[in-house]
Amino acid sequence: MSAPTFELTRASGRDSAALELRGHCHLEGAADLWRQLQAGLGAKRALDLSGLESLDGASAALLQALVAEAESRGGALELVGARAEVHRMLALYSCDSPGECAPARQREPGLFDEIGRATRDIVASLRDVLSFMGDLCVALMRAGRERGSVNLRAVPNLMERAGADGVPIVLLINFLIGLIIGLQAAYQLQRFGANVFVANLVGLSMVRELAPLMTAIVVAGRSGAAYAAELGSMRVNQEIDALRTLGMDPYRFLVFPRLLATVAVVPLLTIAAMVVGILGGLIVAVQDLGITTTAYFNQLHGAVGMLDVMGGLLKSVVFAVTITLISCQRGLATRGGAAGVGSATTSAVVVILFSLVVIDALFTVTFNLFGI
Amino acid sequence: MTLSAICIRDLSVGYGGLAILDGLNFEIRRGSIFAILGGSGCGKTTLLENLIGIQEPLAGEIDITGFGTPDLDRGFPPYGVSFQGGALFGSMTLLENVSLPLVRWTTLAESAIEAVASARLRLVGLAGFENHLPNEVSGGMQKRAGIARALAMEPSLLFLDEPSAGLDPSTAVELDDLLCCLRDDLGVTTVLVTHELASIFSIADDCIMLDKQARGIIARGSPTSLRDESQDPTAHAFFNRLPKTPPQPGVSENCL
Ligand SMILES: Nc1ncnc2c1ncn2[C@@H]1O[C@H](COP(=O)(O)OP(=O)(O)OP(=O)(O)O)[C@@H](O)[C@H]1O
Ligand SMILES: [Mg+2]
Numbered sequence: 001m002s003a004p005t006f007e008l009t010r011a012s013g014r015d016s017a018a019l020e021l022r023g024h025c026h027l028e029g030a031a032d033l034w035r036q037l038q039a040g041l042g043a044k045r046a047l048d049l050s051g052l053e054s055l056d057g058a059s060a061a062l063l064q065a066l067v068a069e070a071e072s073r074g075g076a077l078e079l080v081g082a083r084a085e086v087h088r089m090l091a092l093y094s095c096d097s098p099g100e101c102a103p104a105r106q107r108e109p110g111l112f113d114e115i116g117r118a119t120r121d122i123v124a125s126l127r128d129v130l131s132f133m134g135d136l137c138v139a140l141m142r143a144g145r146e147r148g149s150v151n152l153r154a155v156p157n158l159m160e161r162a163g164a165d166g167v168p169i170v171l172l173i174n175f176l177i178g179l180i181i182g183l184q185a186a187y188q189l190q191r192f193g194a195n196v197f198v199a200n201l202v203g204l205s206m207v208r209e210l211a212p213l214m215t216a217i218v219v220a221g222r223s224g225a226a227y228a229a230e231l232g233s234m235r236v237n238q239e240i241d242a243l244r245t246l247g248m249d250p251y252r253f254l255v256f257p258r259l260l261a262t263v264a265v266v267p268l269l270t271i272a273a274m275v276v277g278i279l280g281g282l283i284v285a286v287q288d289l290g291i292t293t294t295a296y297f298n299q300l301h302g303a304v305g306m307l308d309v310m311g312g313l314l315k316s317v318v319f320a321v322t323i324t325l326i327s328c329q330r331g332l333a334t335r336g337g338a339a340g341v342g343s344a345t346t347s348a349v350v351v352i353l354f355s356l357v358v359i360d361a362l363f364t365v366t367f368n369l370f371g372i
Numbered sequence: 373m374t375l376s377a378i379c380i381r382d383l384s385v386g387y388g389g390l391a392i393l394d395g396l397n398f399e400i401r402r403g404s405i406f407a408i409l410g411g412s413g414c415g416k417t418t419l420l421e422n423l424i425g426i427q428e429p430l431a432g433e434i435d436i437t438g439f440g441t442p443d444l445d446r447g448f449p450p451y452g453v454s455f456q457g458g459a460l461f462g463s464m465t466l467l468e469n470v471s472l473p474l475v476r477w478t479t480l481a482e483s484a485i486e487a488v489a490s491a492r493l494r495l496v497g498l499a500g501f502e503n504h505l506p507n508e509v510s511g512g513m514q515k516r517a518g519i520a521r522a523l524a525m526e527p528s529l530l531f532l533d534e535p536s537a538g539l540d541p542s543t544a545v546e547l548d549d550l551l552c553c554l555r556d557d558l559g560v561t562t563v564l565v566t567h568e569l570a571s572i573f574s575i576a577d578d579c580i581m582l583d584k585q586a587r588g589i590i591a592r593g594s595p596t597s598l599r600d601e602s603q604d605p606t607a608h609a610f611f612n613r614l615p616k617t618p619p620q621p622g623v624s625e626n627c628l
Contacts, residue, residue, distance in 0.1 A: 138445075149476075233462075234461075234462075237457065237459055237462070238455050238457060238459035239459050239460070239461055239462070241421075241426045241455065241459065242453070242455060242459040242460075242461070242518075242521075243461075244425075244426065244444040245424055245425075245426070245444065245449060245451075245452070245453040246448070246472060246473040246476070246521075246524075246525075247444070247447050247448030247449055247473065247476070247477060248472070248473070248476055249445070
């Protein structure tokens with residue numbers, strides 16, 4: 001039992017330049033209709049619809065597309081003899097210009113398009129970063145003049161989210177890092193009978209490099225991504241615009257509280273990270289290398305000075321500023337809908353990780369130059 | 373002469389250097405309700421965003437009486453804005469949303485702020501929803517909360533982007549009454565984007581009609597004069613509620 005369908009034939013009688021469409025055109029037969037019309041129409045200039053009993057929207061759209069196609073090739077295709085219902089359907093789907101029925105397909109971008117677009121995007125994002133910095137400085141100066149204009153009430157909550165909630169993961173990761181360095185070092189040191197130097201190795205690498213860097217990476221993944229996503233979705237929902245129409249500056253209301261909270265908690269997390277990293281080394285020292293706890297800490301005391309700890313903490317402050325500024329900048333520069341928020345978050349995390357490593361390298365080189 | 377609230381000269385607005393509307397010249401009288409009309413996508417929201425200073429005009433001048441060029445970096449603007457999508461702060465309750473500008477810009481005590489903010493919510497029919505988050509109320513309610521927030525600071529100038537879209541007719545009428553009340557009792561100037569013919573006729577003093585093809589104003593004047601005298605076919609059709617193209621002759625009206 002199949003639905004009544006259409007029939008396409010060469011028009012009978014005098015007009016050999018016409019095809020005749022009869023019967024019922026419905027969505028089920030639309031694929032066939034399209035195929036047959038495209039194959040059969042050729043240079044035909046008219047389509048006789050007098051035998052067509054019904055026509056649905058999809059088929060009407062197809063017929064109109066054929067008319068437009070013929071027109072755009074410089075020819076013409078006339079739909080003749082349609083009865084009232086069919087005509088009404090065709091009128092509903094008619095187009096004023098051929099372009100409307102067959103919208104220009106977007107060209108696949110070529111290699112040069114891609115290169116050009118990428119270059120333009122990089123330049124644009126550099127400009128965005130610069131103007132973000134400028135706006136931030138202006139906002140900072142204004143905030144200094146107008147007391148109470150920074151939204152300090154949000155800070156404790158943000159500190160909890162960036163700091164307290166992140167403690168377990170920071171501790172776990174840094175403990176394991178301390179343990180791993182200890183284990184890697186143990187075998188080498190044993191060969192030279194230099195077992196006790198495991199304290200120097202773990203202590204210095206944790207305090208100067210790894211604790212600040214690993215903590216910053218965790219914070220970038222947790223809070224940096226969260227800031228970018230939060231501000232990004234506020235941007236796409238026009239909440240940022242709404243905030244500005246209430247006379248409130250997004251920098252003072254959203255960016256500064258995050259900056260304060262992050263700068264306050266990251267050094268604290270880093271101190272905790274240093275301690276657990278050193279404890280991880282201690283376990284290896286006691287278990288595998290037969291060093292007493294006292295000997296480990298004595299050795300550590302001689303190896304790691306206050307300057308090392310300060311250097312590590314200075315790094316962590318710079319990392320915290322980097323994380324917040326990049327994530328907020330990316331968030332506020334979000335364009336487009338949900339996908340825009342996704343790419344803002346991704347690019348925030350990627351740029352942050354890259355910047356962290358570069359900054360860390362710069363610090364190490366500078367410290368070396370000054371012999372610290 | 374009546375005083376103007378906003379004066380627009382040779383304004384051109386758009387995105388990325390491409391103008392969507394070009395060469396706009398009009399004036400909005402103080403204490404009037406001014407409607408911006410036009411088909412979907414013709415640039416009404418874009419124009420509004422330029423008027424409130426979210427976007428920079430491509431060319432031309434906007435002068436808000438007593439404030440100058442709209443600039444949101446100069447502290448609290450003397451106008452309230454409600455956005456087409458509501459744009460409430462998702463992490464705050466409705467009451468906190470409305471209180472926000474009061475907390476920042478007034479020295480009112482917390483209890484006073486709460487009283488004012490909840491009164492604003494009551495005004496738009498949201499009594500009892502003070503402590504709901506935006507995603508816990510319907511779209512029309514979010515929009516009304518956005519209007520309450522726009523009213524929070526008692527602005528003398530209001531910008532409303534499709535305030536009655538998504539509202540049932542009786543709530544829409546209440547909103548119209550509210551706007552008339554603000555105009556008549558407080559002299560508030562309202563600039564609104566709307567498609568509701570009924571509300572245009574009942575409250576708007578002046579309107580302009582924008583068009584995508586013409587990239588500008590195709591008709592202006594009071595709603596009744598536009599209905600009765602407009603030469604432009606699009607404007608005529610809009611005000612007389614006709615379909616864009618006249619129906620085919622000999623076709624009955626009751627199908628499709
Ligand atoms: N961010 C953007 N970038 C580029 N073009 C845009 C952007 N936003 C809107 N447009 C374009 O500007 C035109 C006008 O958009 P606008 O939002 O002002 O329309 P509108 O008149 O408010 O429509 P509606 O009644 O549907 O709200 C549209 O053609 C749209 O494609
Ligand atoms: Mg709009």
